[in-house]
Amino acid sequence: MGNSSSVKQEFLRKWITGFRKYSSQKKNMSMVERKKAIKLSADIAMASTRNETTRWSQALIANASRDSNNKVLTENILESSTQHSEKVVRKNLMNLSSPLCSKRVRSRKVLRRSRSMIHKSSKERLMASSIAKKLNVQKRTQRLKNLLPGGEFMDDVSLVEETLDYIESLRAQVEVMRCLVTASELFINPS
Amino acid sequence: MWQSLSSSSPIEIQPIMNHYPSKETQDCFYKLDKSNDQNLQFDSSALSSMVSSPAASNSNISSDNFVIRELIGKLGNIGGTSYNDQISLHSQSYANNNSTNTSCYSTPLSSPPKINNNNSSNNNHLVKPMMGLNSSTVAEFLADPGFAERAAKFSCFGSRSFNDRTTQLGLKNNAELPQRSTLLMENGKLSRVSSTPSLKVLGIGSQMGIHDNKNSPMEVGTSQEESTISEQTLNGDNGVIKTSSYMNSRKRKGSSKGKAKETSTLINHAMGLSLHGGEASEDSNVKRYKANDGNEIGTLKEEKESKEGASNGVDEKQNKSNSKPAEPPKDYIHVRARRGQATDSHSLAERVRREKISERMKLLQDLVPGCNKVTGKALMLDEIINYVQSLQRQVEFLSMKLATVNTRLDFNIESLISKDVYQSNDSLAHSIFPLDSSAQGFYGQQQPQNSAIYGTLSHSSVDPLDTTTLCQNIAMQLPSLHGFIEGAPQCPIAFSEEDLQTIVQMGFGQTSNRKSPQSQSFNGSNQVHEN
Numbered sequence: 001m002g003n004s005s006s007v008k009q010e011f012l013r014k015w016i017t018g019f020r021k022y023s024s025q026k027k028n029m030s031m032v033e034r035k036k037a038i039k040l041s042a043d044i045a046m047a048s049t050r051n052e053t054t055r056w057s058q059a060l061i062a063n064a065s066r067d068s069n070n071k072v073l074t075e076n077i078l079e080s081s082t083q084h085s086e087k088v089v090r091k092n093l094m095n096l097s098s099p100l101c102s103k104r105v106r107s108r109k110v111l112r113r114s115r116s117m118i119h120k121s122s123k124e125r126l127m128a129s130s131i132a133k134k135l136n137v138q139k140r141t142q143r144l145k146n147l148l149p150g151g152e153f154m155d156d157v158s159l160v161e162e163t164l165d166y167i168e169s170l171r172a173q174v175e176v177m178r179c180l181v182t183a184s185e186l187f188i189n190p191s
Numbered sequence: 192m193w194q195s196l197s198s199s200s201p202i203e204i205q206p207i208m209n210h211y212p213s214k215e216t217q218d219c220f221y222k223l224d225k226s227n228d229q230n231l232q233f234d235s236s237a238l239s240s241m242v243s244s245p246a247a248s249n250s251n252i253s254s255d256n257f258v259i260r261e262l263i264g265k266l267g268n269i270g271g272t273s274y275n276d277q278i279s280l281h282s283q284s285y286a287n288n289n290s291t292n293t294s295c296y297s298t299p300l301s302s303p304p305k306i307n308n309n310n311s312s313n314n315n316h317l318v319k320p321m322m323g324l325n326s327s328t329v330a331e332f333l334a335d336p337g338f339a340e341r342a343a344k345f346s347c348f349g350s351r352s353f354n355d356r357t358t359q360l361g362l363k364n365n366a367e368l369p370q371r372s373t374l375l376m377e378n379g380k381l382s383r384v385s386s387t388p389s390l391k392v393l394g395i396g397s398q399m400g401i402h403d404n405k406n407s408p409m410e411v412g413t414s415q416e417e418s419t420i421s422e423q424t425l426n427g428d429n430g431v432i433k434t435s436s437y438m439n440s441r442k443r444k445g446s447s448k449g450k451a452k453e454t455s456t457l458i459n460h461a462m463g464l465s466l467h468g469g470e471a472s473e474d475s476n477v478k479r480y481k482a483n484d485g486n487e488i489g490t491l492k493e494e495k496e497s498k499e500g501a502s503n504g505v506d507e508k509q510n511k512s513n514s515k516p517a518e519p520p521k522d523y524i525h526v527r528a529r530r531g532q533a534t535d536s537h538s539l540a541e542r543v544r545r546e547k548i549s550e551r552m553k554l555l556q557d558l559v560p561g562c563n564k565v566t567g568k569a570l571m572l573d574e575i576i577n578y579v580q581s582l583q584r585q586v587e588f589l590s591m592k593l594a595t596v597n598t599r600l601d602f603n604i605e606s607l608i609s610k611d612v613y614q615s616n617d618s619l620a621h622s623i624f625p626l627d628s629s630a631q632g633f634y635g636q637q638q639p640q641n642s643a644i645y646g647t648l649s650h651s652s653v654d655p656l657d658t659t660t661l662c663q664n665i666a667m668q669l670p671s672l673h674g675f676i677e678g679a680p681q682c683p684i685a686f687s688e689e690d691l692q693t694i695v696q697m698g699f700g701q702t703s704n705r706k707s708p709q710s711q712s713f714n715g716s717n718q719v720h721e722n
Contacts (some may be wrong), residue, residue: 031594031595034594035590035591035593036590036593037594038590038592038593038594039586039587039591042590043586043588085591099372110565125681131271131289133567133568133569136569137568137569137572140572140573140576141570141572143576144572144575144576144579147566147576147579147580147583148579156544156548157548157551159549160551160552161551162549163555163575163579164551164554164555164558166579166584167555167558167559167575167578167579168558168577170582170583170586171582172585173580173586173679174585177586177589178583178589178594180589180593181589181592181593181596184593184596185592185596186595
């Protein structure tokens with residue numbers, strides 16, 4: 001975490017510049033709109049700071065840019081960071097759209113198979129507790145996959161890795177945002 | 192380069208061996224040949240090292256270990272085959288080509304053979320480390336005083352021949368050395384045949400072609416290497432070397448007759464080199480060639496035949512043994528099944544995967560608060576999920592809050608950010624104080640930190656109200672922020688300050704409308720910082 005400060009800084013820069021561009025394009029936003037824009041811009045900025053290395057960030061950017069409304073925002077943020085990032089986004093889109101679908105199918109197959117295996121073993125061994133445990137773990141990994149952007153397409157090993165990275169970056173993001181909020185609040189309502 | 196050299200070395204050695212087997216009758220020669228082979232390898236390595244270290248250009252042997260190694264390698268080469276070739280090349284410039292060639296050859300044989308043997312023994316050690324890329328053996332060589340002396344002697348020899356060549360060829364630049372070394376490598380790899388055609392193309396006589404079939408490429412390669420080495424190391428000695436080379440060549444003549452085979456091969460090489468150099472001394476080469484022809488032809492044939500001899504096999508084996516340690520151990524995951532565990536590949540792979548996951552889970556445990564107390568994967572996953580969810584909700588909540596704050600302020604984010612997200616902290620903090628007394632309470636806590644951290648920066652910011660307004664360069668300030676954050680041990684604090692300042696500035700931008708003079712002063716203070 002030695003580079004956390006630099007990561008945070010980059011995140012803040014991207015976030016604010018991206019949001020500024022976005023808001024300049026779209027004025028008179030409602031509260032909800034603004035909140036969405038802020039959150040999305042923060043997410044994307046965080047993802048773009050981690051873009052090259054992690055899958056969750058790629059998936060997040062891809063998901064965001066899939067939405068037509070958000071596309072402008074994502075592009076703005078990514079433009080602000082670097083020019084080639086746009087290419088990266090497109091590449092990610094390409095990568096995520098086609099091969100991930102097949103992966104999804106595969107993973108379902110695997111799931112089905114593993115469930116049937118468990119079923120068999122349960123019949124054979126009648127070890128209900130272990131099976132319950134396994135099912136519990138499976139359920140939870142599934143939930144975790146749903147939480148993580150792009151988590152549906154990850155295997156267990158990469159899921160844990162990505163979760164590690166995602167948690168770290170989320171923490172940084174939360175820290176930065178909290179600082180901003182507290183600062184702005186203090187400024188507005190000095191006690 | 193290293194790998195390529197090492198890989199190529201066995202190939203090179205073979206051709207060399209081919210040359211020398213014919214000399215098997217002469218024991219001393221044989222030894223020399225072996226040493227030469229090893230030396231060749233060594234030279235390649237030494238050359239690479241030379242290329243890497245420009246300091247090697249100094250003639251001082253003691254100055255660089257690398258130089259010594261190179262010299263040793265050169266010496267070995269000189270004693271062996273390439274030395275003669277180089278001499279012959281030089282001799283082209285001189286009127287007495289043939290005599291010089293033979294003489295050169297003889298001299299090294301007469302005086303240096305012992306040295307060569309020693310070198311060979313040393314070289315063996317060297318070659319191995321070189322193969323393995325270990326410098327420790329080199330250090331050992333350096334440690335030996337005898338080596339330095341030998342190297343000096345050899346260097347003289349090499350310098351004589353090599354300096355002349357280098358001067359003739361016009362290859363004085365160090366930058367050319369790497370190219371040559373690469374060329375040498377290529378030659379060694381490509382086999383003699385490939386190199387010979389090029390020589391022919393260059394305008395080498397038919398005789399050259401005949402001679403060159405196998406010998407020339409190798410020799411050329413070696414000679415090039417030597418020349419490069421000599422250039423680097425022996426530049427200072429050129430004049431002396433030339434004179435000495437004449438002397439040596441004459442002395443050697445007598446001894447070289449028996450070794451005419453080598454000389455002839457060397458001559459062939461020299462011919463190739465001269466042709467490459469574009470020298471007009473083809474006639475001289477031909478003459479040399481003719482003089483040596485009787486010896487050469489017989490010897491060459493013998494050599495070719497003997498290439499496949501037992502001696503070659505032995506050398507090759509040696510080379511192989513040397514090269515073997517250089518190969519890195521193969522990477523494979525070592526998994527061992529405990530008692531009662533399945534040993535088939537699938538279950539082993541599954542076990543490896545599970546181990547990986549558990550490793551990462553441990554890391555996650557450290558990262559997620561409250562996860563340490565929990566045991567069991569399911570519960571741990573629960574904790575992780577909860578944590579991730581809470582973080583995501585926090586982001587949501589904070590963004591909501593920000594949105595509300597912004598709306599209430601009705602601030603223009605654009606203006607705020609453009610103003611300066613990255614204005615220096617001090618200016619903001621100081622500026623805010625005069626504006627809002629209430630803000631002091633907020634900043635009171637952080638100001639000491641700011642001042643401490645920004646100590647240097649703060650000086651200008653205190654007074655700067657008088658300074659004129661200037662445009663702020665965000666780029667300028669960013670580096671300072673980076674430096675600041677790096678310097679500050681507490682990342683969150685630094686960051687929060689930054690954020691606060693940015694926000695403050697945002698607020699300030701709004702307020703500045705009312706109090707324009709102060710805002711100007713702030714800007715000015717910022718600029719002072721930047722400058």
